[in-house]
Amino acid sequence: MQLALAPMEGLVDDVLRDVLTAVGGIDWCVTEFIRVNDTLLPPAYFRKFAPEMAAGWRTRAGTPMRLQLLGSNPACLADNAALAASLGAPVIDLNFGCPAKTVNRSRGGAVLLNEPELLHAIVSAVRKALPADVPVTAKMRLGYESPDGALDCARALVDGGAAQLVVHARTKMDGYKPPAHWHWVARVAEAVSVPVYANGEIWSVDDWRRCRAVCGVDDFMLGRGLISQPDLALQIAAARAGHDHAAMGWTEVLPLLRNFWTQCRAKLPPQYAPGRLKQWLALLTRNYPGATALFAQVRSERDCERLDALLGLPSLSPARSGDLLPRHTEPGFEPAAALA
Numbered sequence: 001m002q003l004a005l006a007p008m009e010g011l012v013d014d015v016l017r018d019v020l021t022a023v024g025g026i027d028w029c030v031t032e033f034i035r036v037n038d039t040l041l042p043p044a045y046f047r048k049f050a051p052e053m054a055a056g057w058r059t060r061a062g063t064p065m066r067l068q069l070l071g072s073n074p075a076c077l078a079d080n081a082a083l084a085a086s087l088g089a090p091v092i093d094l095n096f097g098c099p100a101k102t103v104n105r106s107r108g109g110a111v112l113l114n115e116p117e118l119l120h121a122i123v124s125a126v127r128k129a130l131p132a133d134v135p136v137t138a139k140m141r142l143g144y145e146s147p148d149g150a151l152d153c154a155r156a157l158v159d160g161g162a163a164q165l166v167v168h169a170r171t172k173m174d175g176y177k178p179p180a181h182w183h184w185v186a187r188v189a190e191a192v193s194v195p196v197y198a199n200g201e202i203w204s205v206d207d208w209r210r211c212r213a214v215c216g217v218d219d220f221m222l223g224r225g226l227i228s229q230p231d232l233a234l235q236i237a238a239a240r241a242g243h244d245h246a247a248m249g250w251t252e253v254l255p256l257l258r259n260f261w262t263q264c265r266a267k268l269p270p271q272y273a274p275g276r277l278k279q280w281l282a283l284l285t286r287n288y289p290g291a292t293a294l295f296a297q298v299r300s301e302r303d304c305e306r307l308d309a310l311l312g313l314p315s316l317s318p319a320r321s322g323d324l325l326p327r328h329t330e331p332g333f334e335p336a337a338a339l340a
């Protein structure tokens, strides 16, 4: 069984990847999507999304990283994939699931599920441009409006050369609304000959058990469930092995949040760091009453030093205010609904 940490634009950046993979149980993770239009991106752009490249494309805990590209121009995606591979990217993942209106309007993400021939052309072009030892993988939703074309899309991706598929078991029109239609993952897995990861609405070990029973697959990608319960992958791995795992409590999660905040403070300008803290803390309130109490204290606070104090930290040195603009300001993504 493999457990992957889902790519999440504006949320799962190098800082959160560092903190979460250090907890354990995650076999691999992915960058946020990198949009490719009609240009060859500069290497610094890849570095911005994947600072882990300096450490051999692994997080500090040693968890391997993949790089995710999003776009619709096969030749241009191929050129950028080849560049990323020359920078050491060990796996190139392609995004066919993003539901954001601006992304779909410019022919990227889930809207491409209406065009299986284009999916095939994209994956083939990227596959051809890469060295043989760098796999191409793909992450798809079930479709744009309906799941009726899911099997055709999956076959097009695999025939084009995708070595693995992650299936987020919803259509673009489903957005992030429960339920996830796990039975479609089973159908995709039957239709293709490569490993298929089930993704969507796994918030607990019980969800994972039900998902595994319905999908019949061995591999899973965890998104919001793992962000809101950082040891969910460890809990699932233990359950699969038949071991007991005492779930982390707030006293163990709070140090993770402090570490996250300290790194955000060092990375982001002070006006952006508080938003990142509240974003993660809001998800943690699903599982930890201590997080709910802390959230009530920090929700209207914007001053970094007062936030240091509320987190029980000595005042940290002022954040560096320069070179790294936060990517969650990038147009085209509407995370509010997904995180509600």
Ligand SMILES: Cc1cc2nc3c(=O)[nH]c(=O)nc-3n(C[C@H](O)[C@H](O)[C@H](O)COP(=O)(O)O)c2cc1C
Pocket (backbone or CB within 6 Å): 006, 007, 008, 009, 010, 011, 031, 032, 033, 068, 095, 097, 098, 139, 168, 199, 200, 201, 202, 221, 222, 223, 224, 225, 335, 338, 339
């Ligand atoms: C805030 C947010 C950002 C996301 N960004 C990406 C992304 O960059 N690339 C991608 O393939 N999927 C992205 N997704 C989709 C997730 O990877 C995942 O498929 C989805 O959240 C369903 O899994 P979950 O129910 O376990 O969260 C994003 C989802 C959210 C909520």
